[in-house]
Amino acid sequence: MLTSEHTATLTTIVGPEHIATGDSERSLHSRDQSSHAAHLPEVVVWPTTTEHVRLVAAFANQHRIPVTAWGAGSSLEGNPIPVEGGIVVDFARMNRILAVHAEDFQVTVQTGVLYQDMNKTLARFGLFFAPDPGANASIGGMIANNASGTRTVRYGATRDNVLALEVVLANGDVIRTGSRSIKQAAGYDLTHLFVGSEGTLGLVTEATLKLAPLPEHFSAVVTSFATTEEAAEAVFNIIGTGLSPAALELVDTATVAAINGAGEFDLPVAPNLFIEFHGATEATLETELKLVRAVCAESGCRTFTSGLGRAARNRRWDARHEVAELLIRTHPGHGYIITDAAVPISQYPALVADTAETLRELEGVRGFLVGHAGDGNMHAIVFFADTPDEYARVQQAFNDHIVEKAISLGGTCTGEHGIGIGKQKFLAQELGTNSVELMRQLKALLDPNGILNPGKVVSPI
Amino acid sequence: MLTSEHTATLTTIVGPEHIATGDSERSLHSRDQSSHAAHLPEVVVWPTTTEHVRLVAAFANQHRIPVTAWGAGSSLEGNPIPVEGGIVVDFARMNRILAVHAEDFQVTVQTGVLYQDMNKTLARFGLFFAPDPGANASIGGMIANNASGTRTVRYGATRDNVLALEVVLANGDVIRTGSRSIKQAAGYDLTHLFVGSEGTLGLVTEATLKLAPLPEHFSAVVTSFATTEEAAEAVFNIIGTGLSPAALELVDTATVAAINGAGEFDLPVAPNLFIEFHGATEATLETELKLVRAVCAESGCRTFTSGLGRAARNRRWDARHEVAELLIRTHPGHGYIITDAAVPISQYPALVADTAETLRELEGVRGFLVGHAGDGNMHAIVFFADTPDEYARVQQAFNDHIVEKAISLGGTCTGEHGIGIGKQKFLAQELGTNSVELMRQLKALLDPNGILNPGKVVSPI
Numbered sequence: 001m002l003t004s005e006h007t008a009t010l011t012t013i014v015g016p017e018h019i020a021t022g023d024s025e026r027s028l029h030s031r032d033q034s035s036h037a038a039h040l041p042e043v044v045v046w047p048t049t050t051e052h053v054r055l056v057a058a059f060a061n062q063h064r065i066p067v068t069a070w071g072a073g074s075s076l077e078g079n080p081i082p083v084e085g086g087i088v089v090d091f092a093r094m095n096r097i098l099a100v101h102a103e104d105f106q107v108t109v110q111t112g113v114l115y116q117d118m119n120k121t122l123a124r125f126g127l128f129f130a131p132d133p134g135a136n137a138s139i140g141g142m143i144a145n146n147a148s149g150t151r152t153v154r155y156g157a158t159r160d161n162v163l164a165l166e167v168v169l170a171n172g173d174v175i176r177t178g179s180r181s182i183k184q185a186a187g188y189d190l191t192h193l194f195v196g197s198e199g200t201l202g203l204v205t206e207a208t209l210k211l212a213p214l215p216e217h218f219s220a221v222v223t224s225f226a227t228t229e230e231a232a233e234a235v236f237n238i239i240g241t242g243l244s245p246a247a248l249e250l251v252d253t254a255t256v257a258a259i260n261g262a263g264e265f266d267l268p269v270a271p272n273l274f275i276e277f278h279g280a281t282e283a284t285l286e287t288e289l290k291l292v293r294a295v296c297a298e299s300g301c302r303t304f305t306s307g308l309g310r311a312a313r314n315r316r317w318d319a320r321h322e323v324a325e326l327l328i329r330t331h332p333g334h335g336y337i338i339t340d341a342a343v344p345i346s347q348y349p350a351l352v353a354d355t356a357e358t359l360r361e362l363e364g365v366r367g368f369l370v371g372h373a374g375d376g377n378m379h380a381i382v383f384f385a386d387t388p389d390e391y392a393r394v395q396q397a398f399n400d401h402i403v404e405k406a407i408s409l410g411g412t413c414t415g416e417h418g419i420g421i422g423k424q425k426f427l428a429q430e431l432g433t434n435s436v437e438l439m440r441q442l443k444a445l446l447d448p449n450g451i452l453n454p455g456k457v458v459s460p461i
Numbered sequence: 462m463l464t465s466e467h468t469a470t471l472t473t474i475v476g477p478e479h480i481a482t483g484d485s486e487r488s489l490h491s492r493d494q495s496s497h498a499a500h501l502p503e504v505v506v507w508p509t510t511t512e513h514v515r516l517v518a519a520f521a522n523q524h525r526i527p528v529t530a531w532g533a534g535s536s537l538e539g540n541p542i543p544v545e546g547g548i549v550v551d552f553a554r555m556n557r558i559l560a561v562h563a564e565d566f567q568v569t570v571q572t573g574v575l576y577q578d579m580n581k582t583l584a585r586f587g588l589f590f591a592p593d594p595g596a597n598a599s600i601g602g603m604i605a606n607n608a609s610g611t612r613t614v615r616y617g618a619t620r621d622n623v624l625a626l627e628v629v630l631a632n633g634d635v636i637r638t639g640s641r642s643i644k645q646a647a648g649y650d651l652t653h654l655f656v657g658s659e660g661t662l663g664l665v666t667e668a669t670l671k672l673a674p675l676p677e678h679f680s681a682v683v684t685s686f687a688t689t690e691e692a693a694e695a696v697f698n699i700i701g702t703g704l705s706p707a708a709l710e711l712v713d714t715a716t717v718a719a720i721n722g723a724g725e726f727d728l729p730v731a732p733n734l735f736i737e738f739h740g741a742t743e744a745t746l747e748t749e750l751k752l753v754r755a756v757c758a759e760s761g762c763r764t765f766t767s768g769l770g771r772a773a774r775n776r777r778w779d780a781r782h783e784v785a786e787l788l789i790r791t792h793p794g795h796g797y798i799i800t801d802a803a804v805p806i807s808q809y810p811a812l813v814a815d816t817a818e819t820l821r822e823l824e825g826v827r828g829f830l831v832g833h834a835g836d837g838n839m840h841a842i843v844f845f846a847d848t849p850d851e852y853a854r855v856q857q858a859f860n861d862h863i864v865e866k867a868i869s870l871g872g873t874c875t876g877e878h879g880i881g882i883g884k885q886k887f888l889a890q891e892l893g894t895n896s897v898e899l900m901r902q903l904k905a906l907l908d909p910n911g912i913l914n915p916g917k918v919v920s921p922i
Contacts, residue, residue, distance in 0.1 A: 103697055103807040126701070146646045157644060160621060175895040181803040181867075183618060183838045183876035185607045185657055187888055187918055188900045192653035196646055213701055236564055240587070240674055241741045244705075280702045280752055287744045342642040346564040377644045406642075415644035427648055434636040438907075439649045445906050446899075457648055 002042045002086070006063060010045055010087070013055045018046040018093065029070055029080075029088040033135070035335060035391060036078030036421050041068065041088040048093045050166060050174060050205040057203060058172030060087055060451050067170075068453045069199035071141025072114060074133070076338055077420030079145055079198050083455040089203065091140050098206065100125055106163065106180060108208045111140030127211040130155030133416070134324070143204050145418040146196035150247040153239075153374030154278070155212055157416070159195045166206035167194055170447040180208055193442070198418050199453040201446045215246070215278030219285040221306040223275070223296045224268035228252060228356070228369075231271045232349040234299035235373045238275070239345075241295060243288055247276040248374030250348075252356070255323060255368040262326055268303045273373065282308055323370050327381055331366070335386040339399050341406030342377040342415030354405050355380050362397055364390070377415035395422075404429070419457045427458070463503045463547070467524060471506055471548070474516045479507040479554065490531055490541075490549040494596070496796060496852060497539030497882050502529065502549040509554045511627060511635060511666040518664060519633030521548055521912050528631075529914045530660035532602025533575060535594070537799055538881030540606055540659050544916040550664065552601050559667065561586055566672045567624065567641060572601030572665050588672040591616030594877070595785065604665050606879040607657035611708040614700075614835030615739070616673055618877070620656045627667035628655055631908040641669055654903070659879055660914040662907045676707070676739030680746040684736070684757045684765040685729035689713060689817070689830075690810040692732040695760035696834045697806055699736070699753055706753075708737040709835030711809075713817070716784060716829040723787055729764045734834065743769055784831050788842055792827070796847040800860050802867030803838040803876030815866050816841050823858055825851070838876035856883075865890070880918045888919070 011019050020026070021043050031038035047053045060067045066086030073080060082088050091112030099108045102125040109118060116136045119128045129139075133147040141147070143165070148157035155161070164178035167190075177190035194202055225231040231250055238245065251259070251272045259265050275292065279285040289306050296304055328336065343351050352369060355378065359367035364384055371378040382398055384390045403413040403426050413419075413426040428436045439458045443450075450460075472480050481487070482504050492499035508514045521528045527547030534541060543549050552573030560569040563586040570579060577597045580589045590600075594608040602608070604626070609618035616622070625639035628651075638651035655663055686692040692711055699706065712720070712733045720726050736753065740746040750767050757765055789797065804812050813830060816839065820828035825845055832839040843859055845851045864874040864887050874880075874887040889897045900919045904911075911921075 101805060101807065104805040105700070106805065146650075148644055152644060156621075159650070160617075169895075169899075173895050175899060176893050177896060179873045179891065180805040180871040181837055181873040181876060182806075183609055183613060183803045183833070183836045184873055185801075185875045185877050185879045186873045186884070186891055187657075187880050187897070188662070188903055189607075189620070189653045189657050190892075190896060190899060192650045196648075196650050201649070216702075239566070241677075243741050280704050281748055283748045284745055287742055287748065291741055340646075342644045344562060344565040344567065344641040345643075346562065372644070375644045376642055410641040412640045412642040412645055412647045414646045415642060416646050418646045419648050423647070430640065430647055431651075432637050434630075434634050435638060435651060436648070438630075438636060438651060441906055442649055442903075445902055 002065065006065065007043055009059060010043060010056065013059065014045045014047055014052050018048065020044045029082065029090065032073050032075045032078060032080055034076045034078050035337060036081055039081050039083045040085065041082040042085050044088045044090055046090050046093040050168065053089065053168045053203050053205050054172045054174055056087065056089060057168050057170060061171050061449055064449050065451060066454050067451050069140065069144065069203050071112070071138030071144070072136060074135035074137045075141060075145055075417065075420065077414070077417040077422055079418050079420040079456060081421065083421070091138060094205065097121055101180065102127060104180065105211045105213070106208055107211055108206060109139055111138065111143065111204050111207055113139050115139055115142060122211060123214060126214050128214050129161065129209050130212045131158045131161060139207055139209070140204055143195050143207055144197065144199050146416070148416045150249055150372060152372065153248050154244050154246045159192060161210040162191055162195055162207055163210055164208040165191050165194055165204050167202040167204050169202050170449065170452050196418065198420065198456050200443060200457050201452065217279045217282050217285050218310050219277045219289050219306060219308050221275040221289070221292060221304065222267065222272055223301045223304045224270040224272045225301055226270065228271045228352045229349040230300050231273055232352065232373060234273060234296050234301065236345060237295045237299050238292055239374065241291060243292060245275050245374060246278040247274065249274040250371040250373035251323065252369035255370055258327060258330065258368065259323065270302060324381065327368055331383040333386060334383040335391050336381060336383050337394055337399050339378065339380045339402045340414045340417040341402050341411060342375065343406050343409045343411030345376045347409035347411065348373060348376050348378070350409055351378055351406055355402055358398060358401055365394060365398070375415065376411065421456065424457065424459065463526060467526065468504055470520060471504060471517065474520065475506045475508055475513050479509065481505045490543065490551065493534050493536040493539060493541055495537045495539050496798060497542055500542050500544045501546065502543040503546050505549045505551055507551050507554040511629065514550065514629045514664050514666050515633045515635055517548065517550060518629050518631060522631050522633065522910055525910050526912060527915050528912050530601065530605065530664050532573065532599030532605070533597060535596035535598045536602060536606055536878065536881065538875070538878040538883055540879050540881040540917060542882065544882070552599060555666065558582055562641065563588060565641065566674070567669055568672055569667060569669045570600055572599065572604065572668055574600050576600055576603060583672060584675060587675050589675050590622065590670050591673045592619045592622060600668055600670070601665055604656050604668055605658065605660050607877070609877045611710055611833060613833065614709050615705050615707045620653060622671040623652055623656055623668055624671055625669040626652050626655055626665050628663040628665050630663050631910065631913050657879070659881065659917050661904060661918050662913065678740045678743050678746050679771050680738045680750050680767060680769050682736040682750070682753060682765065682767040683728065683733055684762045685731040685733045686762055687731065689732045689813045691761050692734055693810040693813065693834060695734060695757050695762065698756045698760050700835065702752060702756060704749055704753060706736050706835060707739040708735065710735040711832040711834035712784065713830035716831055719788060719791065719829065720784065731763060785842065788829055792844040794847060795844040796852050797842060797844050798855055798860050800839065800841045800863045801875045801878040802863050802872060803836065804867050804870045804872030806837045808870035808872065809834060809837050809839070811870055812839055812867055816863055819859060819862055826855060826859070836876065837872065882917065885918065885920065
C-alpha cells in the first residue's frame with residue numbers, strides 16, 4: 001500500500017505533471033489487449049529521463065513497492081498488468097529518438113517511442129525497424145516481450161535486432177550492455193538476458209536497434225491450396241530454394257470466408273498463402289516471382305496471383321493485416337482468446353490439423369486460424385460467450401490443448417506474446433524444472449526484493 | 462592438485478580408454494592458437510555421453526577441481542587454456558550428429574562435432590551451418606566463443622543460429638534451453654546466456670542449430686580502390702541498396718602484396734574488396750552483379766572483376782581464405798598477434814586509418830590488415846621478434862591501442878575471438894563497471910565454486 005508520503009516522494013522525483021493517482025489514468029493502466037483480468041496500479045508515473053527511472057527504482061526497492069513498466073499496453077498475455085498494484089512506470093514521455101546512425105543502419109532511442117512513429121522518422125533516412133507486431137507497440141514493449149510478427153521470417157524477431165541497451169536494475173544501478181558493433185563477443189550476453197524478460201529483470205531505458213534499408217521494390221503473391229497440409233508443404237519448398245520472403249503467411253478457409261464476407265475481397269475460399277518479397281530491383285523480384293510460381297505449382301496450388309510494386313503489395317496485404325481487427329469487430333460482445341503456440345515448420349501441418357479438429361469438437365465457439373507459416377507460429381482466434389465459465393472452459397479445452405500439442409511437437413507455448421500471466425504453468429513442461437529453477441535464481445539475483453513486474457514469467461508459486 | 466584417488470574416480474566415470482595423464486596429451490591440451498602462455502592440465506578426459514559430463518562436473522564441483530571444456534583448440538584468445546590446471550574435458554568423442562531435421566533446416570548434435578565434418582554430412586541434405594570461423598572449430602567451441610567469420614554479414618554469428626541447448630551446470634544439473642521453434646518467447650533467454658560464455662557458466666553438451674540451404678548459385682567480385690576509405694564507403698553503399706552479400710571482405714595493400722608474392726595471384730596492389738553472393742538462380746545473381754558493379758563504379762573503384770558460378774567464386778576466394786596461413790607461413794620464427802576489434806561500419810575507415818598509422822610508427826613489426834568489412838570487424842596480424850619483451854611491447858603499443866580506439870568509436874574489444882585471457886582488462890572500459898559486476902554475479906550464481914574454466918572472462922581480480 002502506497003502512503004501519501006510515498007506519493008509525495010514520487011512527485012518530487014518525476015515532477016507533479018508526470019504523476020497520476022486518479023481512477024481514469026489508473027484504469028487506463030490496468031489491462032492490456034488480452035482477456036486477463038484488469039488490476040489497478042496505485043499510481044502511474046511518466047519519467048522523462050533515465051535518472052527519473054533510476055530514482056523511482058531505488059525508492060521502490062527500498063520500500064518494497066511493485067514497479068511495472070508500461071509501453072503501449074498492446075500486449076496479449078497480461079504482460080504489463082500490475083497484478084500487485086504499486087507503481088506503473090509509463091515510458092510514453094521517454095520517446096525521443098536520440099541518434100539516427102543512418103550510415104550504420106542503426107538508431108538509438110528512448111524505449112517509450114512507438115515503433116510506427118519511429119519508423120516514420122526513419123523513412124526519411126530510407127531505413128526501418130523491421131519487426132512488425134501489428135499493433136503500434138512501444139520499442140520498450142517490443143524488447144520486453146521479444147515481439148515479432150509477419151516479417152520475422154526474413155528480418156528476425158526483436159531479439160535479433162537489438163545491439164545495445166541501457167537498463168535500470170531493481171536497485172537503481174544503471175548498466176549498459178552490448179555496443180554499436182554488429183559483431184560482439186565481449187563477455188556474457190547481457191543484452192539478450194533482458195530482451196524477452198518482460199520487465200521482470202530490469203527497466204530498459206534506451207536501446208540501439210539494427211535497421212534495414214527500406215525496400216525499394218515489392219512483390220506480393222496470394223496463392224491457394226486444396227488443403228492446409230499442401231499449403232504448408234509449399235512453405236518448406238519456397239524456403240528450401242534459398243528464396244527469402246519478407247513475409248509468408250497462412251490464412252485458413254474460415255478466415256478467408258470472413259475476409260470475403262467483409263466485402264472488398266474475393267479470395268478463393270480455401271487455405272491461402274500470402275507472400276511478400278522485398279528486393280533491390282524489379283528485375284530481381286521478377287526472377288523470384290517466376291521461381292516462387294514454379295514452386296507453388298509443383299506444390300499443387302489451385303490459384304496463384306502476383307503483382308509487382310508497392311500498390312500491388314498493399315492491395316493484397318490489406319486483407320491479411322486487418323484480419324484480427326475484422327474478426328473482433330464482427331464478433332461484438334464475445335470473449336476471445338488468441339493462441340500463440342509455435343512449432344518447427346515440419347510440424348506446422350500437424351499443429352494446424354489438430355487445432356482444426358479440436359475446434360470442430362468444441363461446442364459454442366467460432367475459430368479462425370492465421371499463421372506466420374514461414375516461422376511455424378500459429379494464432380488461432382476463438383470467440384465464445386463472454387462469461388468467466390466459458391473463458392475457463394475454452395482456455396482449458398482449447399488453448400491448453402494447443403500448447404501441449406505444440407510442446408509435444410518440439411515447439412513452444414509462445415512464439416511472440418510472451419509468458420506473462422497465462423503461460424507460466426507451461427514453462428516447466430516445455431523446458432524442464434531445472435531450467436525454470438535457473439530462471440527463478442536469475443530473477444532472485446537481479447531483483448532480490450521481487451519489485452519488478454511481480455506475478456509474471458516465474459512468479460513464486 | 463589432483464590425487465590418485467581423484468584420477469581413479471574420473472577413470473571410473475569415463476572408462477580407462479577415455480582418460481589420459483601423460484605429458485603428450487596434457488601438452489596437446491595446454492594451448493590454443495593464440496600467443497598466450499601454455500599451461501598443462503593435470504588430466505584430460507573424453508566423455509562420450511552427457512551423463513559422463515554430468516558426473517565429471519558434479520565430482521569436480523564437490524572437490525573444487527577446475528574443469529575446462531575443450532573443442533578443437535583453434536581459438537585465438539587463450540579461451541580454453543587450463544590456466545589453473547585440473548581437468549580438461551575434451552568433447553572430441555561426443556561428436557555425433559543426433560538428428561538432421563532437414564525439412565526444418567535444423568540439426569541437433571553433440572557439441573564435440575567439428576563444423577566442417579558436420580557440414581560434409583549436411584551437404585547430402587542440401588544444407589549447411591553458415592558461420593565459418595576459418596579453422597575447423599568444434600560446434601561447442603563456436604558456441605562457447607560465439608564464433609563468426611566471413612559469412613556473418615549475411616547469415617549472422619553463431620549466436621544467431623542456435624535454437625536450443627543442453628547444458629551441464631557446474632553442480633551437475635542438466636538443463637535444456639530453447640526449443641526447435643524458430644520463434645521463441647518462453648521466459649528468460651537461457652540459450653544466449655551460454656552462447657559466448659566461453660565455458661565459464663556451464664558445459665554445453667548438445668545443440669540444435671539453424672541451417673541454411675546450400676546455395677545453388679554463386680557469384681564473386683574482386684574490386685580495388687585507391688584508398689581504404691573509398692573501399693569502406695563502397696561497403697556502405699552496397700549494403701544500403703538492400704543487396705545481401707554472403708561475404709564482404711577488405712584486404713589492405715600490404716596483404717595484397719603478400720598474396721601476389723606467394724605466386725598464383727595477380728591482384729591490383731591496392732585495397733581490395735572480396736565480395737560473394739549466394740542466390741537461388743543465376744538470373745538473380747546477374748541482376749545483383751550489375752547493381753554491385755554500378756555501386757562500386759559510383760564509389761570510385763579502379764578495377765572490378767566478377768564471375769558467376771562456384772569455380773569463379775572459389776578461384777577468387779582462395780586468395781582471401783588462405784591469407785592468415787600464408788602470412789604465418791612466410792614469417793617463420795616470428796611472434797604474432799591478431800587483433801579482433803570491431804566498430805560500427807561508419808567508423809571502419811577511421812579504425813583502419815588509425816591502425817595503419819600506428820603500424821607505420823611502430824618499429825620492428827610487419828603488419829597486415831584483413832577485415833570482415835561488412836561487419837566492421839578488423840583483424841590486423843602483426844609479426845615481431847619472438848621474445849617476451851617484444852610480445853609485451855607490441856601488445857601494449859599496438860593491440861591495446863587498437864582496442865581503445867575501437868571502443869572510443871562505439872565498438873568493441875572483440876568481434877569474434879572472445880574475452881578469454883587477454884581482453885578481460887578492457888571489459889569495464891567498454892561496458893562500465895556495473896555491467897562487469899553483473900557478469901561477476903552471474904558467474905557466482907552459476908558456478909559458486911569457480912570450477913568452470915577459471916581465469917577467463919571475469920576471473921576474480
